[in-house]
Amino acid sequence: MNKSRQQELLRWLRQQRHHGARSLRVASLLGFAGALVIIAQAWLLASLLQNLIVAQQPRATLLNDFLLLLLCFVLRAGLHYAREMAGHRAGVAIRRALRQQVLDRLSALGPAWIQGKPAGSWATLLLEQIEEMQEYYARYLPQMSLAVLIPLAILIALFPINWAAGLILLVTAPLIPLFMAMVGMGAADANRRNFLALARLSGDFYDRLRGRETLRLFHRAAAEEQALANSTTDFRQRTMEVLRLAFLSSAVLEFFASLAIAVVAVYFGFSYLGELNFGHYSTGVTLFAGFLALILAPEFFQPLRDLGTFYHAKAQAIGGADALDQFLRESPDTVTEQDSTVLSLAAPLVIQAKNLVVVTARGEALSQPLNFTLAAGKRVALVGQSGAGKTALMNVLLGFLPYQGSLWINGQELREINRDSWQHHLAWVGQNPHLPALTLRENLLLNNHVDDVTLKAVLQKAGVTEFLDRLPQGLDTVLGDGGIGLSVGQAQRVAVARALLKPAQLLLLDEPGSGLDSQSEQHVINALHEAATQQTTLMITHQLNDLENWDEVWVMQAGQLIQQGHWQQLIAQDGPLRQMVKHRLKEIA
Template sequence: MEKKRQQQLTRWLRQQRACARPWTTLSTLLGLASALLIIAQAWLLATLMHHLISEQQPRAQWLSTLFLLLLCFAVRALLSWLREQAGYRAGEQIRRALRKQVLDRLQQSGPAWIQEKPVGSWASLLLEQTEEMQDYYARYLPQMTLAVLIPGLILLVIFPVNWAAGLILLATAPLIPLFMALVGMGAADANRRNFLALARLSGDFLDRLRGLDTLRLFHRGAAETRAIAAASEDFRQRTMEVLRLAFLSSAVLEFFASVSIAIVAVYFGFSYLGELHFGHYGTSITLFAGFLALILAPEFFQPLRDLGTFYHAKAQAVGAADALHTFLSSQPEVTSAEDKPEFSPDRPLQIDASGLMIMAPNGTLLAGPLDFSLSPGRRVALVGQSGAGKSSLINALLGFLPYQGSLRINGYELRDLPRRDWHQLLAWVGQNPHLPERTVRENVLNGQRVSAARLQEILALAGVDEFLSRLPLGLEHEMGDQAVGLSVGQAQRIAVARALLKPRQLLLLDEPGASLDARSEQHVMRALLAASQQQTTLLVTHQLNELAQWDEIWVMRDGQIIQQGSWQQLTSQPGPFATLLTHRQGDIA
């Protein structure tokens, strides 16, 4: 990773601290208070040793000093515990804020963008990579301040007692952060590569797990097992590389700290032997001065050593921040709801497209140019071969894909409307039902309040009542993740019931019966056909059955609408629709 990129990520990480600044400040203050107690503790211990060894005072005269020393130990332990708690709270708040940013951006980007990456990579971004921020904010950032303040306080105490010992500490201190930075630059790059390997491994493993039946069917189990093993070995090697750098950093810090402390000890040893006669301001060197300097010398380097210990937390955070920062900053800016006028139409929806070019998130043209008009109350079936651009049009109408040209809702550009207000006006049923709530009732109601009679009417219309009695708890049946315990057809019927229950002016249907058996498809399509007569509806389908009941049929090919008309018009004249009807016999492949 380039140095400029590391600096950019470091600045970004520090900006995220704003939401937890009180906790990080408290952690720093508690660390500073603990350092003051360390100095007081060293002073008391040196005084106690001086009284016992040099002056040989009776016990009654040094008992108070011993009591204060023990009190310092107890208070330091309490402060250390409080500091750990404050640091944890700081990291917890920032992790929550980062996850909220990621989830908000995913919601803004929509499913069309999310599907470009494996689910495992998003899980890695939200879990592992965000979790790696904890120690950076809980320990490293407060320790950066303490690594400057605590050695400065110790030097203020040592210099008046012995300037030679203070100079030794002052001269050797810069060596530690210098070598720590040199090792840390390599550690950040290694962590970044490690996170990339973890994201790939997570995505590949989840994709293979989901497709396990297909892999077995085509006898690809052994080959995919070897691929997972190779990816795991690559991740293991990268992890060991990170650990090697972390151990190297610790070894460097310990070496220079030990050398410096040894020099201080040698200086005092020769001073006591009468070989060195400088450093104590022309007076005789005392046992108190030697004890104080030797006790504080390790404490002088301890904040720097702790910073080195936590430096791997910075390297991990920078490596994790690379993917987070890229994701949060690379998406097209979505205007906040506060910057957009409230949209609450006072008349039925009129949708008009002129020169509409539907783009992928990366800028690739998906469909267009499109020119059409969808009048209030019209029921339109959109047909065409796979890849013609039908689902892209649905995603554009949902507001999940960027576009060029014009796509107006009652005269307003769709891109200028608050997405929340727009989504309140429409209902959508796709190919794969998404049931995020815990129970069947919660998934159908989706936060709405309706009467029991209305709920039963909707359940009967969608065909949910047919299998509801077979569920152990009926409407209170817990489905779990991925609608476990329900067939695809049953889950789709619940999704249809949810759409039918929602007040709406536009109903978007993206092949709702594509994955269903004949009986489930019959229930779903019958319910949707009845619902389509109550509002404007756009149906994407590969099936030509019963299209005669729809007001209009649009035929798409290569991203463009090439034919429009009613069933009678399109079947009575030669053209793309008649060709599809003849060759596919009601089933467009």
Template sequence: MNKSRQQELLRWLRQQRHHGARALRAASLYGFLAALVLIAQAWLLASLLQNLIVAQQPRTGLVTDFLLLLLCFVLRAVLHYAREMAGQRAGVAIRRALRQQVLDRLEQLGPAWIQGKPAGSWATLLLEQIEEMQDYYARYLPQMSLAVFVPCAILLAIFPVNWAAGLILLLTAPLIPLFMALVGMGAADANRRNFLALARLSGDFYDRLRGRETLRLFHRAAAEEQAIAASTRDFRQRTMEVLRLAFLSSAVLEFFASLAIAVVAVYFGFSYLGEFHFGAYGTGVTLFAGFLALILSPEFFQPLRDLGTFYHAKAQATGGADALETFLRESPQPQTVAAGTLSLSAPLTICAQDMQVMTASGTALSRPLNFTLRPGQRVALVGESGAGKTALINVLLGFLPYQGSLLINGQELRTLPRESWQQQVAWVGQNPQLPALTLRENVLLHQQVPEPALLSALQRAGVDAFLPRLPDGLDTVLGEGGIGLSVGQAQRVAVARALLKPAQLLLLDEPGAGLDSQSERHVMAALQQASTCQTTLMITHQLDELAQWDEVWVMQAGQLVQQGTWQQLIQQAGALRDLAQHRQKEIS
């Protein structure tokens, strides 16, 4: 990562501070107060030693000083705890805001855009990479201000007492941030490479996990196991590289801090032996000055050492911010919609005029399309894979932008609030999504439905066929994503959910794909019945039942090449007849 990119990411990270600005200011304030208490504590301690050893004052006369010293110890502990808690709150608030930004952007872009990357990559972005920013905001940022304030405050306390000790500290202080910056540049680059490797590893592992049955059937398990082992070995080596740089930075800081403290100690030692006669403004080096300087010298470097300890947090945050900032900057800005409402005074009519489906990044997915979907019409959409059928469904769902005109009851779809429009659409795809906890919740999805209507939908979708075999019936707790149900059973649940939704448009994307013959019959029979109650558009590769549909649309290379009834299209030369003949040859 070049230096300009690092600076750009650091500016972006600092811009996110406003999400936890109040807690960050509190953390810095507690740190400042703790530094002042520390100086007072050192002053009291040096004064006590001077009075006890040199002035030979009785201990009874120093009770107040002892109590004040004890109070300083307590105050420092309380302020340190308050600072840690404030930094923790700041980090949590900023990380929550960043996750919200990513989730909001993903929600606005929709699943058609999200599917371009493996789910494991999104999980890494939302969890590991944002999580790595915690210490940067909770500790590193507050420590940056303390690393300036605390040494300056200590110098102001030491210089009036002994200018030589103050000068030694002043001259050696810049060495620590200099070497810290040199080491940190390499650490940030190593962290960035580490995060990229982790994102690839997460995505590859999740994809292999989902395709484990296919890999087992084709005897690829051993080869994939070796590939995973190689990837994890590479990731382990990258992680150790990051840790090596972190330990190197700590060693450099400890060396220079120890060297400076040793020089201060040597100066006072030779001064007490009478070898040095400078630094005390001509009054002689006192025991008080020596103790004060030696007590505060480690504390002078401690904020810089802490900053060095937390410097790896800056490197981690920079590495994690690379992918996050790139996603937020390069992902397309969702289209803003006008504040409108969908007019449902008339049955639903969808009319497209030179409508061209676009990707979220602006690439055309289809040629200009012209069609009209009338109220209650049942249309089957056929075509070869890659013809653009699913892209058309995604436009109607509101997940992809378009150019041209797509009117819903005379209103442009892009001007309608997505949520308002999607309430009028029921959808059943090839891969059913069951996000809720129980079977009942997955069917209802927060709807209030009478029990007889629910049981009727379950019966029509064929859910009642396997419902008795579930331990708790409709209240059976499912695993994540519907684990515990077969693909066919999950598809039937999705169909029941679509049957219960009071929608005017039913969109079906090959709902029978991947099902056994019995499940497919149940699913298609229920959907055939449901399609008679609302406007329906179904993508299918099954041509044997198309005669029952009102119209058949044929897509080729992103274009609607034929529209009409099955009887009209099958009797004329064209794409539908070619598909039917090709399918007949495959069967025979």
């Protein structure tokens, strides 16, 4: 990563701090208050030593000084704790805001865009990379201001006592940030590569985990295990590279800080021996001045040491910000709530498309120009080979993909309609049922108010009642994440019942019977056939039997709608639908 990119990412990171600005200010103020207590503590300690050793004062006369010194110890510890808590709250607030930005953008983009990356990559972005910014905001940012303010306060306290000691600290201080920056540039680049390796590893592992049965069937388990081991080794080596650079920056810090403190100690040592006679404003080098300088010298470099300790947090934050900023830049801007209109359907729903071209978020065409009319109450079956563009058309109707041309909903352009208000009128059943709520009842209703008689009737139609009695708490049974506890067929029946319970004017079906056993498929198809007669319906299917009962059949090929009409009309023509039926009959034979 070049220097300009690092500076750009640092500016981006600093822009995000407004989410926790108040806590950051409090952390800096508490840190500076702690520095003032440190100076007072050093002053009291040096004064006590001067009075006890040189002035030979009785200890009883110095009781108040001892009590004040004890108070400084307690106050310093309390301020440090409060500062840590304020920094932690700032980091939590900023990380929460960043995650909300990502989740809001992903929610606006929809599943069609999200599926372009493995789920493990999104998990890494939301968890690992944003989590790595905690130390940067909680400690590094407050420490940056303290690394200037605390040494400055110490110099102000030290220069009136002994200008030579203050000058030694002032001259050696810039060496530490200089060498830290040199080491830090390499650390940031190494950390960015480490995040990329982690994202790839997470995505690969999750994809292989999901496809483990396929890998086993095709005897690819051993090969994929070796590939995963190679990726793990690469990630481990990159992690060690980051740690090596972090240790190097700490070593540089300690070397220059120790060197400067040693020079201060040598100066006072030779001054007490009478070899050096400067820096004391003609009052002589007192024991008080020596003790004060030697006590404050480590504290002078401590903020820089702490900054160096947290410097790896800056490198980690830059690495995480690179992926996050890239995601926010590359993902397309979505229409905001204020820029869109709320759909109000006063008449039955009619969908019309003219020269509609479905495109990806990056503007790549997924279909040829499409022209069709989906009339109110019509049942349309969409057929075609895999890759013909059926799912792309379904996603644009769901509002998850952009498009060129025109797509009117009762005369209103779909891209200008608020997506939530449009989806309020939709019911959708896909190949993979999603059951996000806690209980079976909540997954069925999803905040819809349905009376018990209607609920019971729909459960009977969808075939849910067949297995409902076997669940420990019936409709109130708590399901696992994503519906764990139900078979795929049972979960699909629940998804169908949920679609039937929703008062929608458009029913979209994406091969709802795919992957189900014959009994579950029959329940699903029968329930959907009955529901399709009550609302406008578009169904993607590979099953060619029973399509004669549908109002229209659309045939899609290479991104084009090449046939539209009734089953009997299309099957009588020498066209793609007829060829598909002949091919299917040959497979069965």
